Amino acid sequence: MSESSSVLHYFRWAFIVTALGLIGAFALGWSYSGNLSGALSFLFIGLILSVLEISLSFDNAIVNANKLKTMTPVWRQRFLTWGILIAVFGMRIVFPLLIVVIAAGIGPIEAIVLAASEPDEYARIIGEAHLSIAAFGGAFLMMVALSYFIDEGKEVDWIRTLETWLRKAGSVKGAEAAFVLLIMLIFGCVLPEQDEGRYYFAAICGLLTYLAVDMLGHILDKADAADTVAKGGIGAFLYLEVLDASFSFDGVIGAFALTQNLFLIAIGLGIGAMYVRSMTIMLVEKGTLSELRYLEHGAFWSILILSVIMFSQTVWHVNEVITGLLGATFIGLAYWSSVRYRREDSDA
Numbered sequence: 001m002s003e004s005s006s007v008l009h010y011f012r013w014a015f016i017v018t019a020l021g022l023i024g025a026f027a028l029g030w031s032y033s034g035n036l037s038g039a040l041s042f043l044f045i046g047l048i049l050s051v052l053e054i055s056l057s058f059d060n061a062i063v064n065a066n067k068l069k070t071m072t073p074v075w076r077q078r079f080l081t082w083g084i085l086i087a088v089f090g091m092r093i094v095f096p097l098l099i100v101v102i103a104a105g106i107g108p109i110e111a112i113v114l115a116a117s118e119p120d121e122y123a124r125i126i127g128e129a130h131l132s133i134a135a136f137g138g139a140f141l142m143m144v145a146l147s148y149f150i151d152e153g154k155e156v157d158w159i160r161t162l163e164t165w166l167r168k169a170g171s172v173k174g175a176e177a178a179f180v181l182l183i184m185l186i187f188g189c190v191l192p193e194q195d196e197g198r199y200y201f202a203a204i205c206g207l208l209t210y211l212a213v214d215m216l217g218h219i220l221d222k223a224d225a226a227d228t229v230a231k232g233g234i235g236a237f238l239y240l241e242v243l244d245a246s247f248s249f250d251g252v253i254g255a256f257a258l259t260q261n262l263f264l265i266a267i268g269l270g271i272g273a274m275y276v277r278s279m280t281i282m283l284v285e286k287g288t289l290s291e292l293r294y295l296e297h298g299a300f301w302s303i304l305i306l307s308v309i310m311f312s313q314t315v316w317h318v319n320e321v322i323t324g325l326l327g328a329t330f331i332g333l334a335y336w337s338s339v340r341y342r343r344e345d346s347d348a
Contacts, residue, residue, distance in 0.1 A: 010279075010285075013274060014275045017271055022271075024267050026039045030042075049268025049271075050268050053272020058299070058331050064240055068240075071236045071237070075237050078237065080281060083240065086241060090245075091244065093262070093266045096262060100114065100122060131199055135184075135311070136203065138307045138308070138311035139180055139184060139203045139311075140206040141310065142311075144243060145301070146180070150166050150169050150179075158301075187199075187312070188200060291342065293337075293342070294337045298332075298334020309322075
């Protein structure tokens with residue numbers, strides 16, 4: 001099997017879901033508009049949403065692949081099956097509905113009816129929850145990134161000056177949480193007084209969620225070292241699910257800038273989620289992370305930038321295209337640095 005055929009093999013299900021999803025978007029557009037123009041408009045938006053989700057999730061796939069290496073085959077398969085169901089249906093459909101249920105004080109069925117019959121009102125309610133979502137996601141993702149860099153045991157540095165300094169900070173207990181709290185306070189100082197309560201509550205919940213998941217993961221994975229199902233299993237699974245949810249915040253909220261139709265958003269972001277799953281499997285099975293020395297570094301720098309952007313979104317609007325481009329740029333530079341290092345190492 002050639003290299004290109006080998007790569008395409010990993011994306012066969014993503015291609016199938018793409019075809020079915022775009023057909024569904026076209027049919028959805030036709031049912032709403034009753035004409036070809038409306039159907040093509042829905043098809044185009046679905047395609048754009050898929051590309052947006054993929055561009056925002058490169059780093060997610062890399063981090064998933066890194067964590068999956070430490071998981072047992074049983075839990076790895078569970079994440080790649082159950083996890084994708086939670087990612088597609090949970091975060092892309094249930095999560096936006098849950099926001100409306102809580103914010104508007106209505107039942108789940110009423111929320112679905114509202115999404116189908118009054119998409120503008122539905123989008124308005126989602127928009128009002130954006131502050132809390134951005135604060136929670138910003139705090140959680142910043143802890144994820146800093147926990148990678150602020151680590152005395154980290155041996156390889158990419159952006160050498162910054163990463164060396166961060167690695168040395170690992171000797172200070174709680175340095176990651178202190179840094180997140182500092183960033184939280186800086187952005188909180190420029191928020192209107194009426195928004196401060198929601199902002200601080202959500203950000204602290206994001207910080208506590210990371211600490212709780214991390215602690216629970218250690219407890220579960222060390223509860224019975226002889227149990228190969230538990231070891232590297234439940235804790236890592238929970239961590240990856242919460243991480244995927246945090247990555248999804250930006251895509252779900254950003255999607256409402258393109259369309260207020262919940263079902264079209266679910267189709268577009270669901271297609272993107274399938275590509276993230278395919279990329280994750282490919283990175284794990286082909287051992288790409290071990291071959292590309294700095295790719296993981298690029299992913300975590302991308303996560304750190306995303307966390308800062310999410311904090312920034314509590315104050316200003318940041319275009320989702322900028323978010324995707326910044327993340328892709330860091331990963332692209334890390335890939336180029338890795339290839340150059342591998343070439344120089346082989347020539348030595």
